Amino acid sequence: MVDKERVKAAVREILIAIGDDPDREGLKETPDRVARMYDEIFAGLHKDPREYVKVFQEENHEEIVLVKDIPTYSICEHHLLPFVGVAHVVYIPRKGKVMGLSKLARIVDTVAKKPQLQERLTSQVADVLMDTINPIGAAVVMEAEHLCMTMRGIKKPGSRTITSALRGIIKTDARTRAEVMALIKD
Numbered sequence: 799m800v801d802k803e804r805v806k807a808a809v810r811e812i813l814i815a816i817g818d819d820p821d822r823e824g825l826k827e828t829p830d831r832v833a834r835m836y837d838e839i840f841a842g843l844h845k846d847p848r849e850y851v852k853v854f855q856e857e858n859h860e861e862i863v864l865v866k867d868i869p870t871y872s873i874c875e876h877h878l879l880p881f882v883g884v885a886h887v888v889y890i891p892r893k894g895k896v897m898g899l900s901k902l903a904r905i906v907d908t909v910a911k912k913p914q915l916q917e918r919l920t921s922q923v924a925d926v927l928m929d930t931i932n933p934i935g936a937a938v939v940m941e942a943e944h945l946c947m948t949m950r951g952i953k954k955p956g957s958r959t960i961t962s963a964l965r966g967i968i969k970t971d972a973r974t975r976a977e978v979m980a981l982i983k984d
């Protein structure tokens with residue numbers, strides 16, 4: 799669990815450290831709000847995304863399953879600022895072993911809810927798929943804007959970072975990979 803009391807105390811310290819007054823009207827409840835927010839946006843530190851997976855047997859469907867444009871919010875581990883975008887999750891079931899579509903988005907959500915790197919988020923989602931339903935192939939592509947590159951530092955609003963993680967046949971077979979990428983771009 800997120801230690802909310804500890805977060806509260808730390809946020810109060812930060813407010814003092816930046817030279818503001820944590821006891822002024824507008825900030826009085828801020829440490830508590832931030833603690834509740836961290837409990838929500840870092841919940842993935844305390845959950846195993848594999849637990850969501852429920853497997854169905856769907857005859858011999860050994861074709862692409864793609865859920866695209868899954869809205870994704872995560873926090874960059876270097877600056878603790880959000881990166882925001884979409885994830886596309888694909889797999890090709892082995893012997894009809896499929897999972898509920900919503901579970902793909904639940905896996906993304908859980909893996910996103912911790913201090914992350916976009917690369918790691920992308921590959922962790924692919925690895926959860928491989929570990930749980932052992933598909934013939936899996937791919938995760940993510941496009942995101944990092945606020946640490948937008949509102950500070952290099953200040954490049956609008957720049958997007960694209961990462962992919964390819965597994966199994968989607969990695970090894972060029973034709974399958976091309977088909978997957980075409981569907982994602984569509």
Ligand SMILES: Nc1nc2c(ncn2[C@@H]2O[C@H](COP(=O)(O)OP(=O)(O)OP(=O)(O)O)[C@@H](O)[C@H]2O)c(=O)[nH]1
Nearest residue numbers: 874875876881914915916917944946947950951952
């Ligand atoms: N690879 C990768 N880098 C990230 C991600 N999120 C943020 N970063 C980068 O992390 C790097 C941290 O660089 P540092 O030089 O340690 O920190 P900094 O001085 O604040 O860097 P600047 O952002 O360039 O001002 C920056 O280049 C960020 O753009 C991510 O998801 N993946």
Ligand SMILES: [Zn+2]
Nearest residue numbers: 874876877946
């Ligand atoms: Zn950052």
